[in-house]
Amino acid sequence: MSSSSEKESREPLLQLTTASKPKRRALKIKHPICLIVLIILAIINVFCIVAAISYRLSSHLLSSKALESCAWSLLEEHVSLLDVPAISRSEFLTRQSTLASALQDAGVDAFIAEPSASSLYFANISTTYELSERPFLIIVSASGNFSYLAPKFEIGRIAGLEMAYDSKKVIEWKEEESPYEVLKRETGYAKVMVDEHVRFMIASGLTGVGVDVVPMSREIQSLRAVKSEAELAILKGINILTLQLVRSLQGCIKLGMTQNTIQTAAHGLFTKAGVGEGFWAIVLFGEQAASPHGGSSGGELKNGEFVLIDIGSSLHGYGSDVTRTILPSKSTVSAELMDVWNTVHAAQGAAIELMKVNETCSVVDATSRKVIQDAGLGEFFTHRLGHGLGLEMHEHPYLNGANDEKLKVGEVVTNEPGIYVTPEQAREMSKDVGFGVRIEDAVLVTENGGVVMTGARARSPWKP
Numbered sequence: 001m002s003s004s005s006e007k008e009s010r011e012p013l014l015q016l017t018t019a020s021k022p023k024r025r026a027l028k029i030k031h032p033i034c035l036i037v038l039i040i041l042a043i044i045n046v047f048c049i050v051a052a053i054s055y056r057l058s059s060h061l062l063s064s065k066a067l068e069s070c071a072w073s074l075l076e077e078h079v080s081l082l083d084v085p086a087i088s089r090s091e092f093l094t095r096q097s098t099l100a101s102a103l104q105d106a107g108v109d110a111f112i113a114e115p116s117a118s119s120l121y122f123a124n125i126s127t128t129y130e131l132s133e134r135p136f137l138i139i140v141s142a143s144g145n146f147s148y149l150a151p152k153f154e155i156g157r158i159a160g161l162e163m164a165y166d167s168k169k170v171i172e173w174k175e176e177e178s179p180y181e182v183l184k185r186e187t188g189y190a191k192v193m194v195d196e197h198v199r200f201m202i203a204s205g206l207t208g209v210g211v212d213v214v215p216m217s218r219e220i221q222s223l224r225a226v227k228s229e230a231e232l233a234i235l236k237g238i239n240i241l242t243l244q245l246v247r248s249l250q251g252c253i254k255l256g257m258t259q260n261t262i263q264t265a266a267h268g269l270f271t272k273a274g275v276g277e278g279f280w281a282i283v284l285f286g287e288q289a290a291s292p293h294g295g296s297s298g299g300e301l302k303n304g305e306f307v308l309i310d311i312g313s314s315l316h317g318y319g320s321d322v323t324r325t326i327l328p329s330k331s332t333v334s335a336e337l338m339d340v341w342n343t344v345h346a347a348q349g350a351a352i353e354l355m356k357v358n359e360t361c362s363v364v365d366a367t368s369r370k371v372i373q374d375a376g377l378g379e380f381f382t383h384r385l386g387h388g389l390g391l392e393m394h395e396h397p398y399l400n401g402a403n404d405e406k407l408k409v410g411e412v413v414t415n416e417p418g419i420y421v422t423p424e425q426a427r428e429m430s431k432d433v434g435f436g437v438r439i440e441d442a443v444l445v446t447e448n449g450g451v452v453m454t455g456a457r458a459r460s461p462w463k464p
């Protein structure tokens with residue numbers, strides 16, 4: 001019902017009253033039947049107005065604005081979780097000296113990175129400096145000296161970056177020179193280790209002038225994988241806030257809403273909280289979730305369908321990554337789907353317990369997988385269990401079947417088992433519907449087992 005039908009029903013009434021104005025008094029008295037018709041028309045009119053208003057009201061109640069404002073009233077009190085200091089200058093200097101001693105152990109002269117998560121980690125140089133074909137290389141030597149190689153005409157712009165160092169040496173290269181020859185001439189390095197994200201062009205350029213290039217070692221990888229207290233505080237702040245954001249949505253999502261509505265509200269809530277709009281908001285209803293990263297846009301939320309929400313944002317460069325498979329308060333799903341939810345939850349729990357020092361990454365993955373295999377759904381857990389989380393959304397260590405690395409105290413790794421059954425697969429198993437269920441928390445590795453960085457695990461689809 002819309003305002004046009006309200007207008008249509010009003011028009012006959014107006015015509016009747018205006019056209020018959022002179023006779024109105026006489027009509028009313030002489031023909032009570034007319035009065036009755038008038039009353040009926042008036043009632044219809046009022047009914048239409050009420051219907052139109054309630055339609056407008058209900059479509060407003062299902063809008064992303066309404067969802068956002070409802071959820072914000074639940075989330076606002078948690079925004080102070082973000083009051084965590086950024087990494088201090090002294091921590092950057094400690095990172096550089098720790099790197100230097102690891103380089104001595106590795107027997108290389110220096111570590112070289114391009115603007116990347118590693119340059120952000122060691123020197124506060126973020127990827128806002130876009131890579132170009134002209135090398136800008138950040139260098140930490142085994143003696144602990146910080147320097148960078150930069151195109152001469154970009155020196156001013158690069159000096160404007162808020163880098164962290166004790167003292168620096170700037171190595172300029174002119175357009176008519178080879179940057180690699182300049183680097184070799186100015187430093188005399190014979191053997192360097194390059195960051196894993198350094199482009200092949202850089203590595204081959206160095207090799208081309210006779211510098212021995214070795215890949216980033218596991219020891220140096222794990223400098224960034226193992227988090228400091230300051231980093232853990234930031235990661236906790238943003239991951240707890242992200243879970244609270246999911247909870248605030250759960251408290252306000254209604255049947256009839258669309259995936260887009262919820263996505264838009266999630267971005268709006270991150271923005272209101274002051275951390276940008278967030279990196280992504282995957283929201284999938286029912287069988288749309290059968291593809292772990294999403295299907296097409298889907299219809300309106302119906303009773304009997306799960307809502308899978310996978311979202312993340314960042315604070316001081318550190319990421320959050322949280323997934324919950326939820327139900328609005330008055331919704332239910334079949335007992336079979338509840339079993340699936342409980343299986344995923346149990347798989348997550350089994351792996352969290354194992355996320356302790358010296359446990360092998362592939363064993364943690366296998367432990368979670370076994371719970372799902374035992375439920376007869378092993379083939380539908382199609383991805384690895386998790387990934388490191390820090391300055392990169394996906395970083396070392398990876399919890400997968402091929403990784404024989406051992407976990408270290410202080411690493412933060414997501415634990416995100418899932419079960420995904422497409423409608424076709426569901427039919428083959430004579431099940432009613434396709435579905436996807438995933439539950440994800442970032443977990444801190446400790447001596448005794450994992451501790452969730454979100455503050456609390458999901459308890460049920462209604463208590464995420």
Ligand SMILES: *[C@@H]1O[C@H](CO)[C@@H](O)[C@H](O)[C@H]1NC(C)=O
Nearest residue numbers: 087088089124126162163164
């Ligand atoms: C690191 O860079 C950010 C801007 O990207 C700046 O706000 C912050 O103060 C810098 N930190 C240090 C220790 O220089």
Ligand SMILES: *[C@@H]1O[C@H](CO)[C@@H](O)[C@H](O)[C@H]1NC(C)=O
Nearest residue numbers: 142143144145146166167169
């Ligand atoms: C850095 O290099 C200079 C020489 O350029 C040297 O005097 C200084 O001691 C070095 N600093 C460190 C921390 O090794």
Ligand SMILES: *[C@@H]1O[C@H](CO)[C@@H](O)[C@H](O)[C@H]1NC(C)=O
Nearest residue numbers: 356357358359406407447448
């Ligand atoms: C973990 O392994 C390392 C190296 O094998 C060993 O030195 C350390 O004691 C182990 N830690 C624990 C808590 O078992």
